[in-house]
Amino acid sequence: MRDPRTAALPDLTGQVALVTGAGRGQGRSHCLALADAGATIAALDVCRDLDVPSYPLATRAELDEVVADVERLGGRAVPLVADVRDPGEVTAAVAAVEKAFGRLDVLVNNAAILTSAPFWELSEQQWTAVVDTNLSGVWRTTKAAAELLRRSPRGRIVNIASTGGVRAVPEFAHYVAAKHGVVGLTRAMAIELANDGVTVNAILPGAVDSPMLAGLADELGLTPDDVHKRWLHDQLLVEVIAPAEVTGALLWLLSDSARHVTGHCLAVDGGALAR
Numbered sequence: 001m002r003d004p005r006t007a008a009l010p011d012l013t014g015q016v017a018l019v020t021g022a023g024r025g026q027g028r029s030h031c032l033a034l035a036d037a038g039a040t041i042a043a044l045d046v047c048r049d050l051d052v053p054s055y056p057l058a059t060r061a062e063l064d065e066v067v068a069d070v071e072r073l074g075g076r077a078v079p080l081v082a083d084v085r086d087p088g089e090v091t092a093a094v095a096a097v098e099k100a101f102g103r104l105d106v107l108v109n110n111a112a113i114l115t116s117a118p119f120w121e122l123s124e125q126q127w128t129a130v131v132d133t134n135l136s137g138v139w140r141t142t143k144a145a146a147e148l149l150r151r152s153p154r155g156r157i158v159n160i161a162s163t164g165g166v167r168a169v170p171e172f173a174h175y176v177a178a179k180h181g182v183v184g185l186t187r188a189m190a191i192e193l194a195n196d197g198v199t200v201n202a203i204l205p206g207a208v209d210s211p212m213l214a215g216l217a218d219e220l221g222l223t224p225d226d227v228h229k230r231w232l233h234d235q236l237l238v239e240v241i242a243p244a245e246v247t248g249a250l251l252w253l254l255s256d257s258a259r260h261v262t263g264h265c266l267a268v269d270g271g272a273l274a275r
């Protein structure tokens, strides 16, 4: 065990981290921080717009920029274009990581989408897209990566859920159901991977300043400020949360200080869950 004064920051030198939804927002922030901590980054994103959600997703240029920024930091990264809804693409992406680096130590399941409507107005397409991306995508990616992570001397999985993973928010029934699923999946995977020394935890962000919130604002015909206000009234600390603050929680979960933390949900939510 390292000195507790430094053990709360991970030393990922020689390790490989796969981050989904890496092209922008929180995923981008996670990639840069993990590279700074010494990890080689496999940055995965779908890099195209889909029928759901109505807002644009990350572009190939944005993903390439993440890779370039990691390289500017003196790190190493590879871009992986894959859709977490597609088992073939996810399996191929993990195979590419194995071929390039021969190992995988950290998986951050971050990719997700968001739409909003009362549950009785949700289309089959909205329901399926949100559940398939936000919940099944986590299972599918982790399933594909499990063998490599089990071989790692210190495998770590962090699933980015939401405060909506442990309580309900009106007009997001599909998102809430999917994120509750992510919390359950986190606990189930923590149990099944414990014998291999792999920890599995979730982070529950509150309202984070990212293109997802801006995209939702567009979809609802609101400004990002209105959307922030609508969500922030719930938080005790009523400022929007920066992606870097979620990254801070991620870094701690990947550190030596957290090596006995597994099956846990860590909220970075301005105190919203205290209500």
Ligand SMILES: NC(=O)c1ccc[n+]([C@@H]2O[C@H](COP(=O)([O-])OP(=O)(O)OC[C@H]3O[C@@H](n4cnc5c(N)ncnc54)[C@H](O)[C@@H]3O)[C@@H](O)[C@H]2O)c1
Pocket: 020, 021, 022, 023, 024, 025, 026, 027, 044, 045, 046, 047, 048, 057, 058, 059, 082, 083, 084, 085, 109, 110, 111, 112, 113, 133, 160, 161, 162, 163, 204, 205, 206, 207, 208, 209, 210, 211, 212, 213
């Ligand atoms: N922004 C918030 O307020 C907030 C709050 C709570 C939880 N979260 C969670 O945080 C995580 C990151 O979200 P963000 O705020 O950075 O949003 P974002 O929209 O900026 O980032 C999501 C990324 O996922 C990618 N993606 C979407 N569908 C994909 C697919 N099928 N395959 C591969 N990649 C795909 C997008 O291209 C994008 O780069 C998500 O899990 C989200 O649910 C966000």
